[in-house]
Amino acid sequence: MTAIAQRLANIRATLPSHGTELVAVSKYHPAEAIFKAYAAGQRIFGESRVQELQAKKASLPADIKWHFIGHLQPNKVKYIAPYISLIHAVDTSRLLNEINRQALRFGRRIEVLLQLHVATEATKFGMTFDECRALLNAGEWCSMQGVQIAGLMCMASHTDNKSQIQAEFRSVRDFFDEIKARHFADCPAFRHRSYGMSEDYLTAIDEGSTLVRIGSAIFGDYS
Numbered sequence: 451m452t453a454i455a456q457r458l459a460n461i462r463a464t465l466p467s468h469g470t471e472l473v474a475v476s477k478y479h480p481a482e483a484i485f486k487a488y489a490a491g492q493r494i495f496g497e498s499r500v501q502e503l504q505a506k507k508a509s510l511p512a513d514i515k516w517h518f519i520g521h522l523q524p525n526k527v528k529y530i531a532p533y534i535s536l537i538h539a540v541d542t543s544r545l546l547n548e549i550n551r552q553a554l555r556f557g558r559r560i561e562v563l564l565q566l567h568v569a570t571e572a573t574k575f576g577m578t579f580d581e582c583r584a585l586l587n588a589g590e591w592c593s594m595q596g597v598q599i600a601g602l603m604c605m606a607s608h609t610d611n612k613s614q615i616q617a618e619f620r621s622v623r624d625f626f627d628e629i630k631a632r633h634f635a636d637c638p639a640f641r642h643r644s645y646g647m648s649e650d651y652l653t654a655i656d657e658g659s660t661l662v663r664i665g666s667a668i669f670g671d672y673s
């Protein structure tokens with residue numbers, strides 16, 4: 451068994467048997483590393499740069515589900531629109547509009563998550579709860595046939611303080627319930643809470659994560 455297969459197996463053993471999916475975050479790691487995880491049964495991979503994703507997609511099996519997890523510039527949506535299976539970090543209506551436009555060009559409906567800013571770091575992207583409420587209340591998204599809002603995404607603060615991380619995830623979980631009741635009560639497609647990375651995914655699972663995005667714990671540190 452390769453080291454990557456072993457680490458994947460160890461992580462899978464800690465995930466609930468249903469309700470939580472693993473996104474293997476392969477950014478900065480070569481296609482060969484991704485293929486090792488693929489050979490071990492992994493099918494969902496997360497990338498955060500468009501050019502890097504394009505190159506890897508071209509050399510890897512077609513049944514991989516690619517998730518875009520990073521900050522996405524609207525002018526780059528067109529490159530990934532033909533195939534991307536989930537875009538995790540939508541935080542402006544401008545980006546949402548562009549995803550809709552490009553999805554329709556390719557005859558697709560692309561699933562997206564709305565990114566919330568809950569961490570204390572000022573540099574991270576994402577909306578406040580109020581900005582997200584405003585976007586949803588504005589209602590423009592209701593008529594977008596090219597996008598399906600499938601849930602929420604966040605990153606916790608980079609800290610050793612577990613109770614802080616827990617509170618941040620919990621705030622998004624509560625917000626999910628609010629948004630679900632208000633806008634998506636009849637919409638089973640609105641189902642995802644994307645949170646939890648290598649350092650905090652067990653806490654994230656306790657707080658109801660449905661998608662954990664794990665990179666370095668599978669592929670090793672970024673060099």
Ligand SMILES: *Cc1c(COP(=O)(O)O)cnc(C)c1O
Binds near residue numbers: 498663667
């Ligand atoms: C890099 C990254 C991850 C994975 O981080 P690890 O700590 O390596 O598990 C998850 N989510 C996002 C948005 C990332 O950019």
